Amino acid sequence: MGPEQVTVPVIDxxxxxxxxxxxxxxxxxxxxxxxxxxxxxxxxxxxGALEVLVQREGxxxxxxxxxxxxxxxxxxxxxxxxxSAPNPHEACAVxxxxxxxxxxxxxxxxxxxxxxxxxxxxxxxxRSLLLFVGSRSILAWGATGQAWESTRLSxxxxxxxAIDGGTLHGLGWSxxxxxxxxxxxxxxxxxxx
Numbered sequence: 001m002g003p004e005q006v007t008v009p010v011i012d013x014x015x016x017x018x019x020x021x022x023x024x025x026x027x028x029x030x031x032x033x034x035x036x037x038x039x040x041x042x043x044x045x046x047x048g049a050l051e052v053l054v055q056r057e058g059x060x061x062x063x064x065x066x067x068x069x070x071x072x073x074x075x076x077x078x079x080x081x082x083x084s085a086p087n088p089h090e091a092c093a094v095x096x097x098x099x100x101x102x103x104x105x106x107x108x109x110x111x112x113x114x115x116x117x118x119x120x121x122x123x124x125x126x127r128s129l130l131l132f133v134g135s136r137s138i139l140a141w142g143a144t145g146q147a148w149e150s151t152r153l154s155x156x157x158x159x160x161x162a163i164d165g166g167t168l169h170g171l172g173w174s175x176x177x178x179x180x181x182x183x184x185x186x187x188x189x190x191x192x193x
Contacts, residue, residue, distance in 0.1 A: 010081030014123035017084040024051040034065035050095035072098030086143040148190030
């Protein structure tokens with residue numbers, strides 16, 4: 001067996017944000033006083049968790065917090081990293097396809113997205129949306145939370161995504177026809193056009 005492939009974490013700060021984040025190579029030997037594990041109910045954090053040190057900007061005297069994000073899958077094709085979100089107080093951490101939206105003002109508040117795994121994260125700044133691509137549908141996250149979720153676009157896998165104005169185009173594989181079928185989504189509503 002060859003050496004384990006390591007996914008280089010993405011840092012995408014497309015949206016304005018009020019925090020700084022540093023992805024750590026490993027968990028610190030001495031944990032900061034503010035440490036949060038996502039999801040909370042996980043029994044054991046295995047090797048490969050995404051460790052992120054987060055500091056809110058403009059908060060004098062506030063200690064940074066460590067966000068430990070449980071790894072979804074060890075597949076190097078799945079996203080891992082940090083994205084800014086439409087809400088400037090939220091940080092999006094993705095670890096091996098498991099996506100967490102963390103409120104940096106109160107780090108105990110977070111949302112773990114239902115897509116396990118997320119295959120891609122696409123910021124659409126001009127529409128104030130962060131898109132999460134699953135195997136069958138797409139979920140859009142806005143400044144106040146989930147904006148919309150598409151209907152089923154594929155039986156197993158979404159590809160060829162491109163934005164043209166207010167429309168997201170892509171291809172979804174149809175099991176019945178055994179071919180990729182084009183789709184177009186209205187970015188404002190998530191409805192097919």
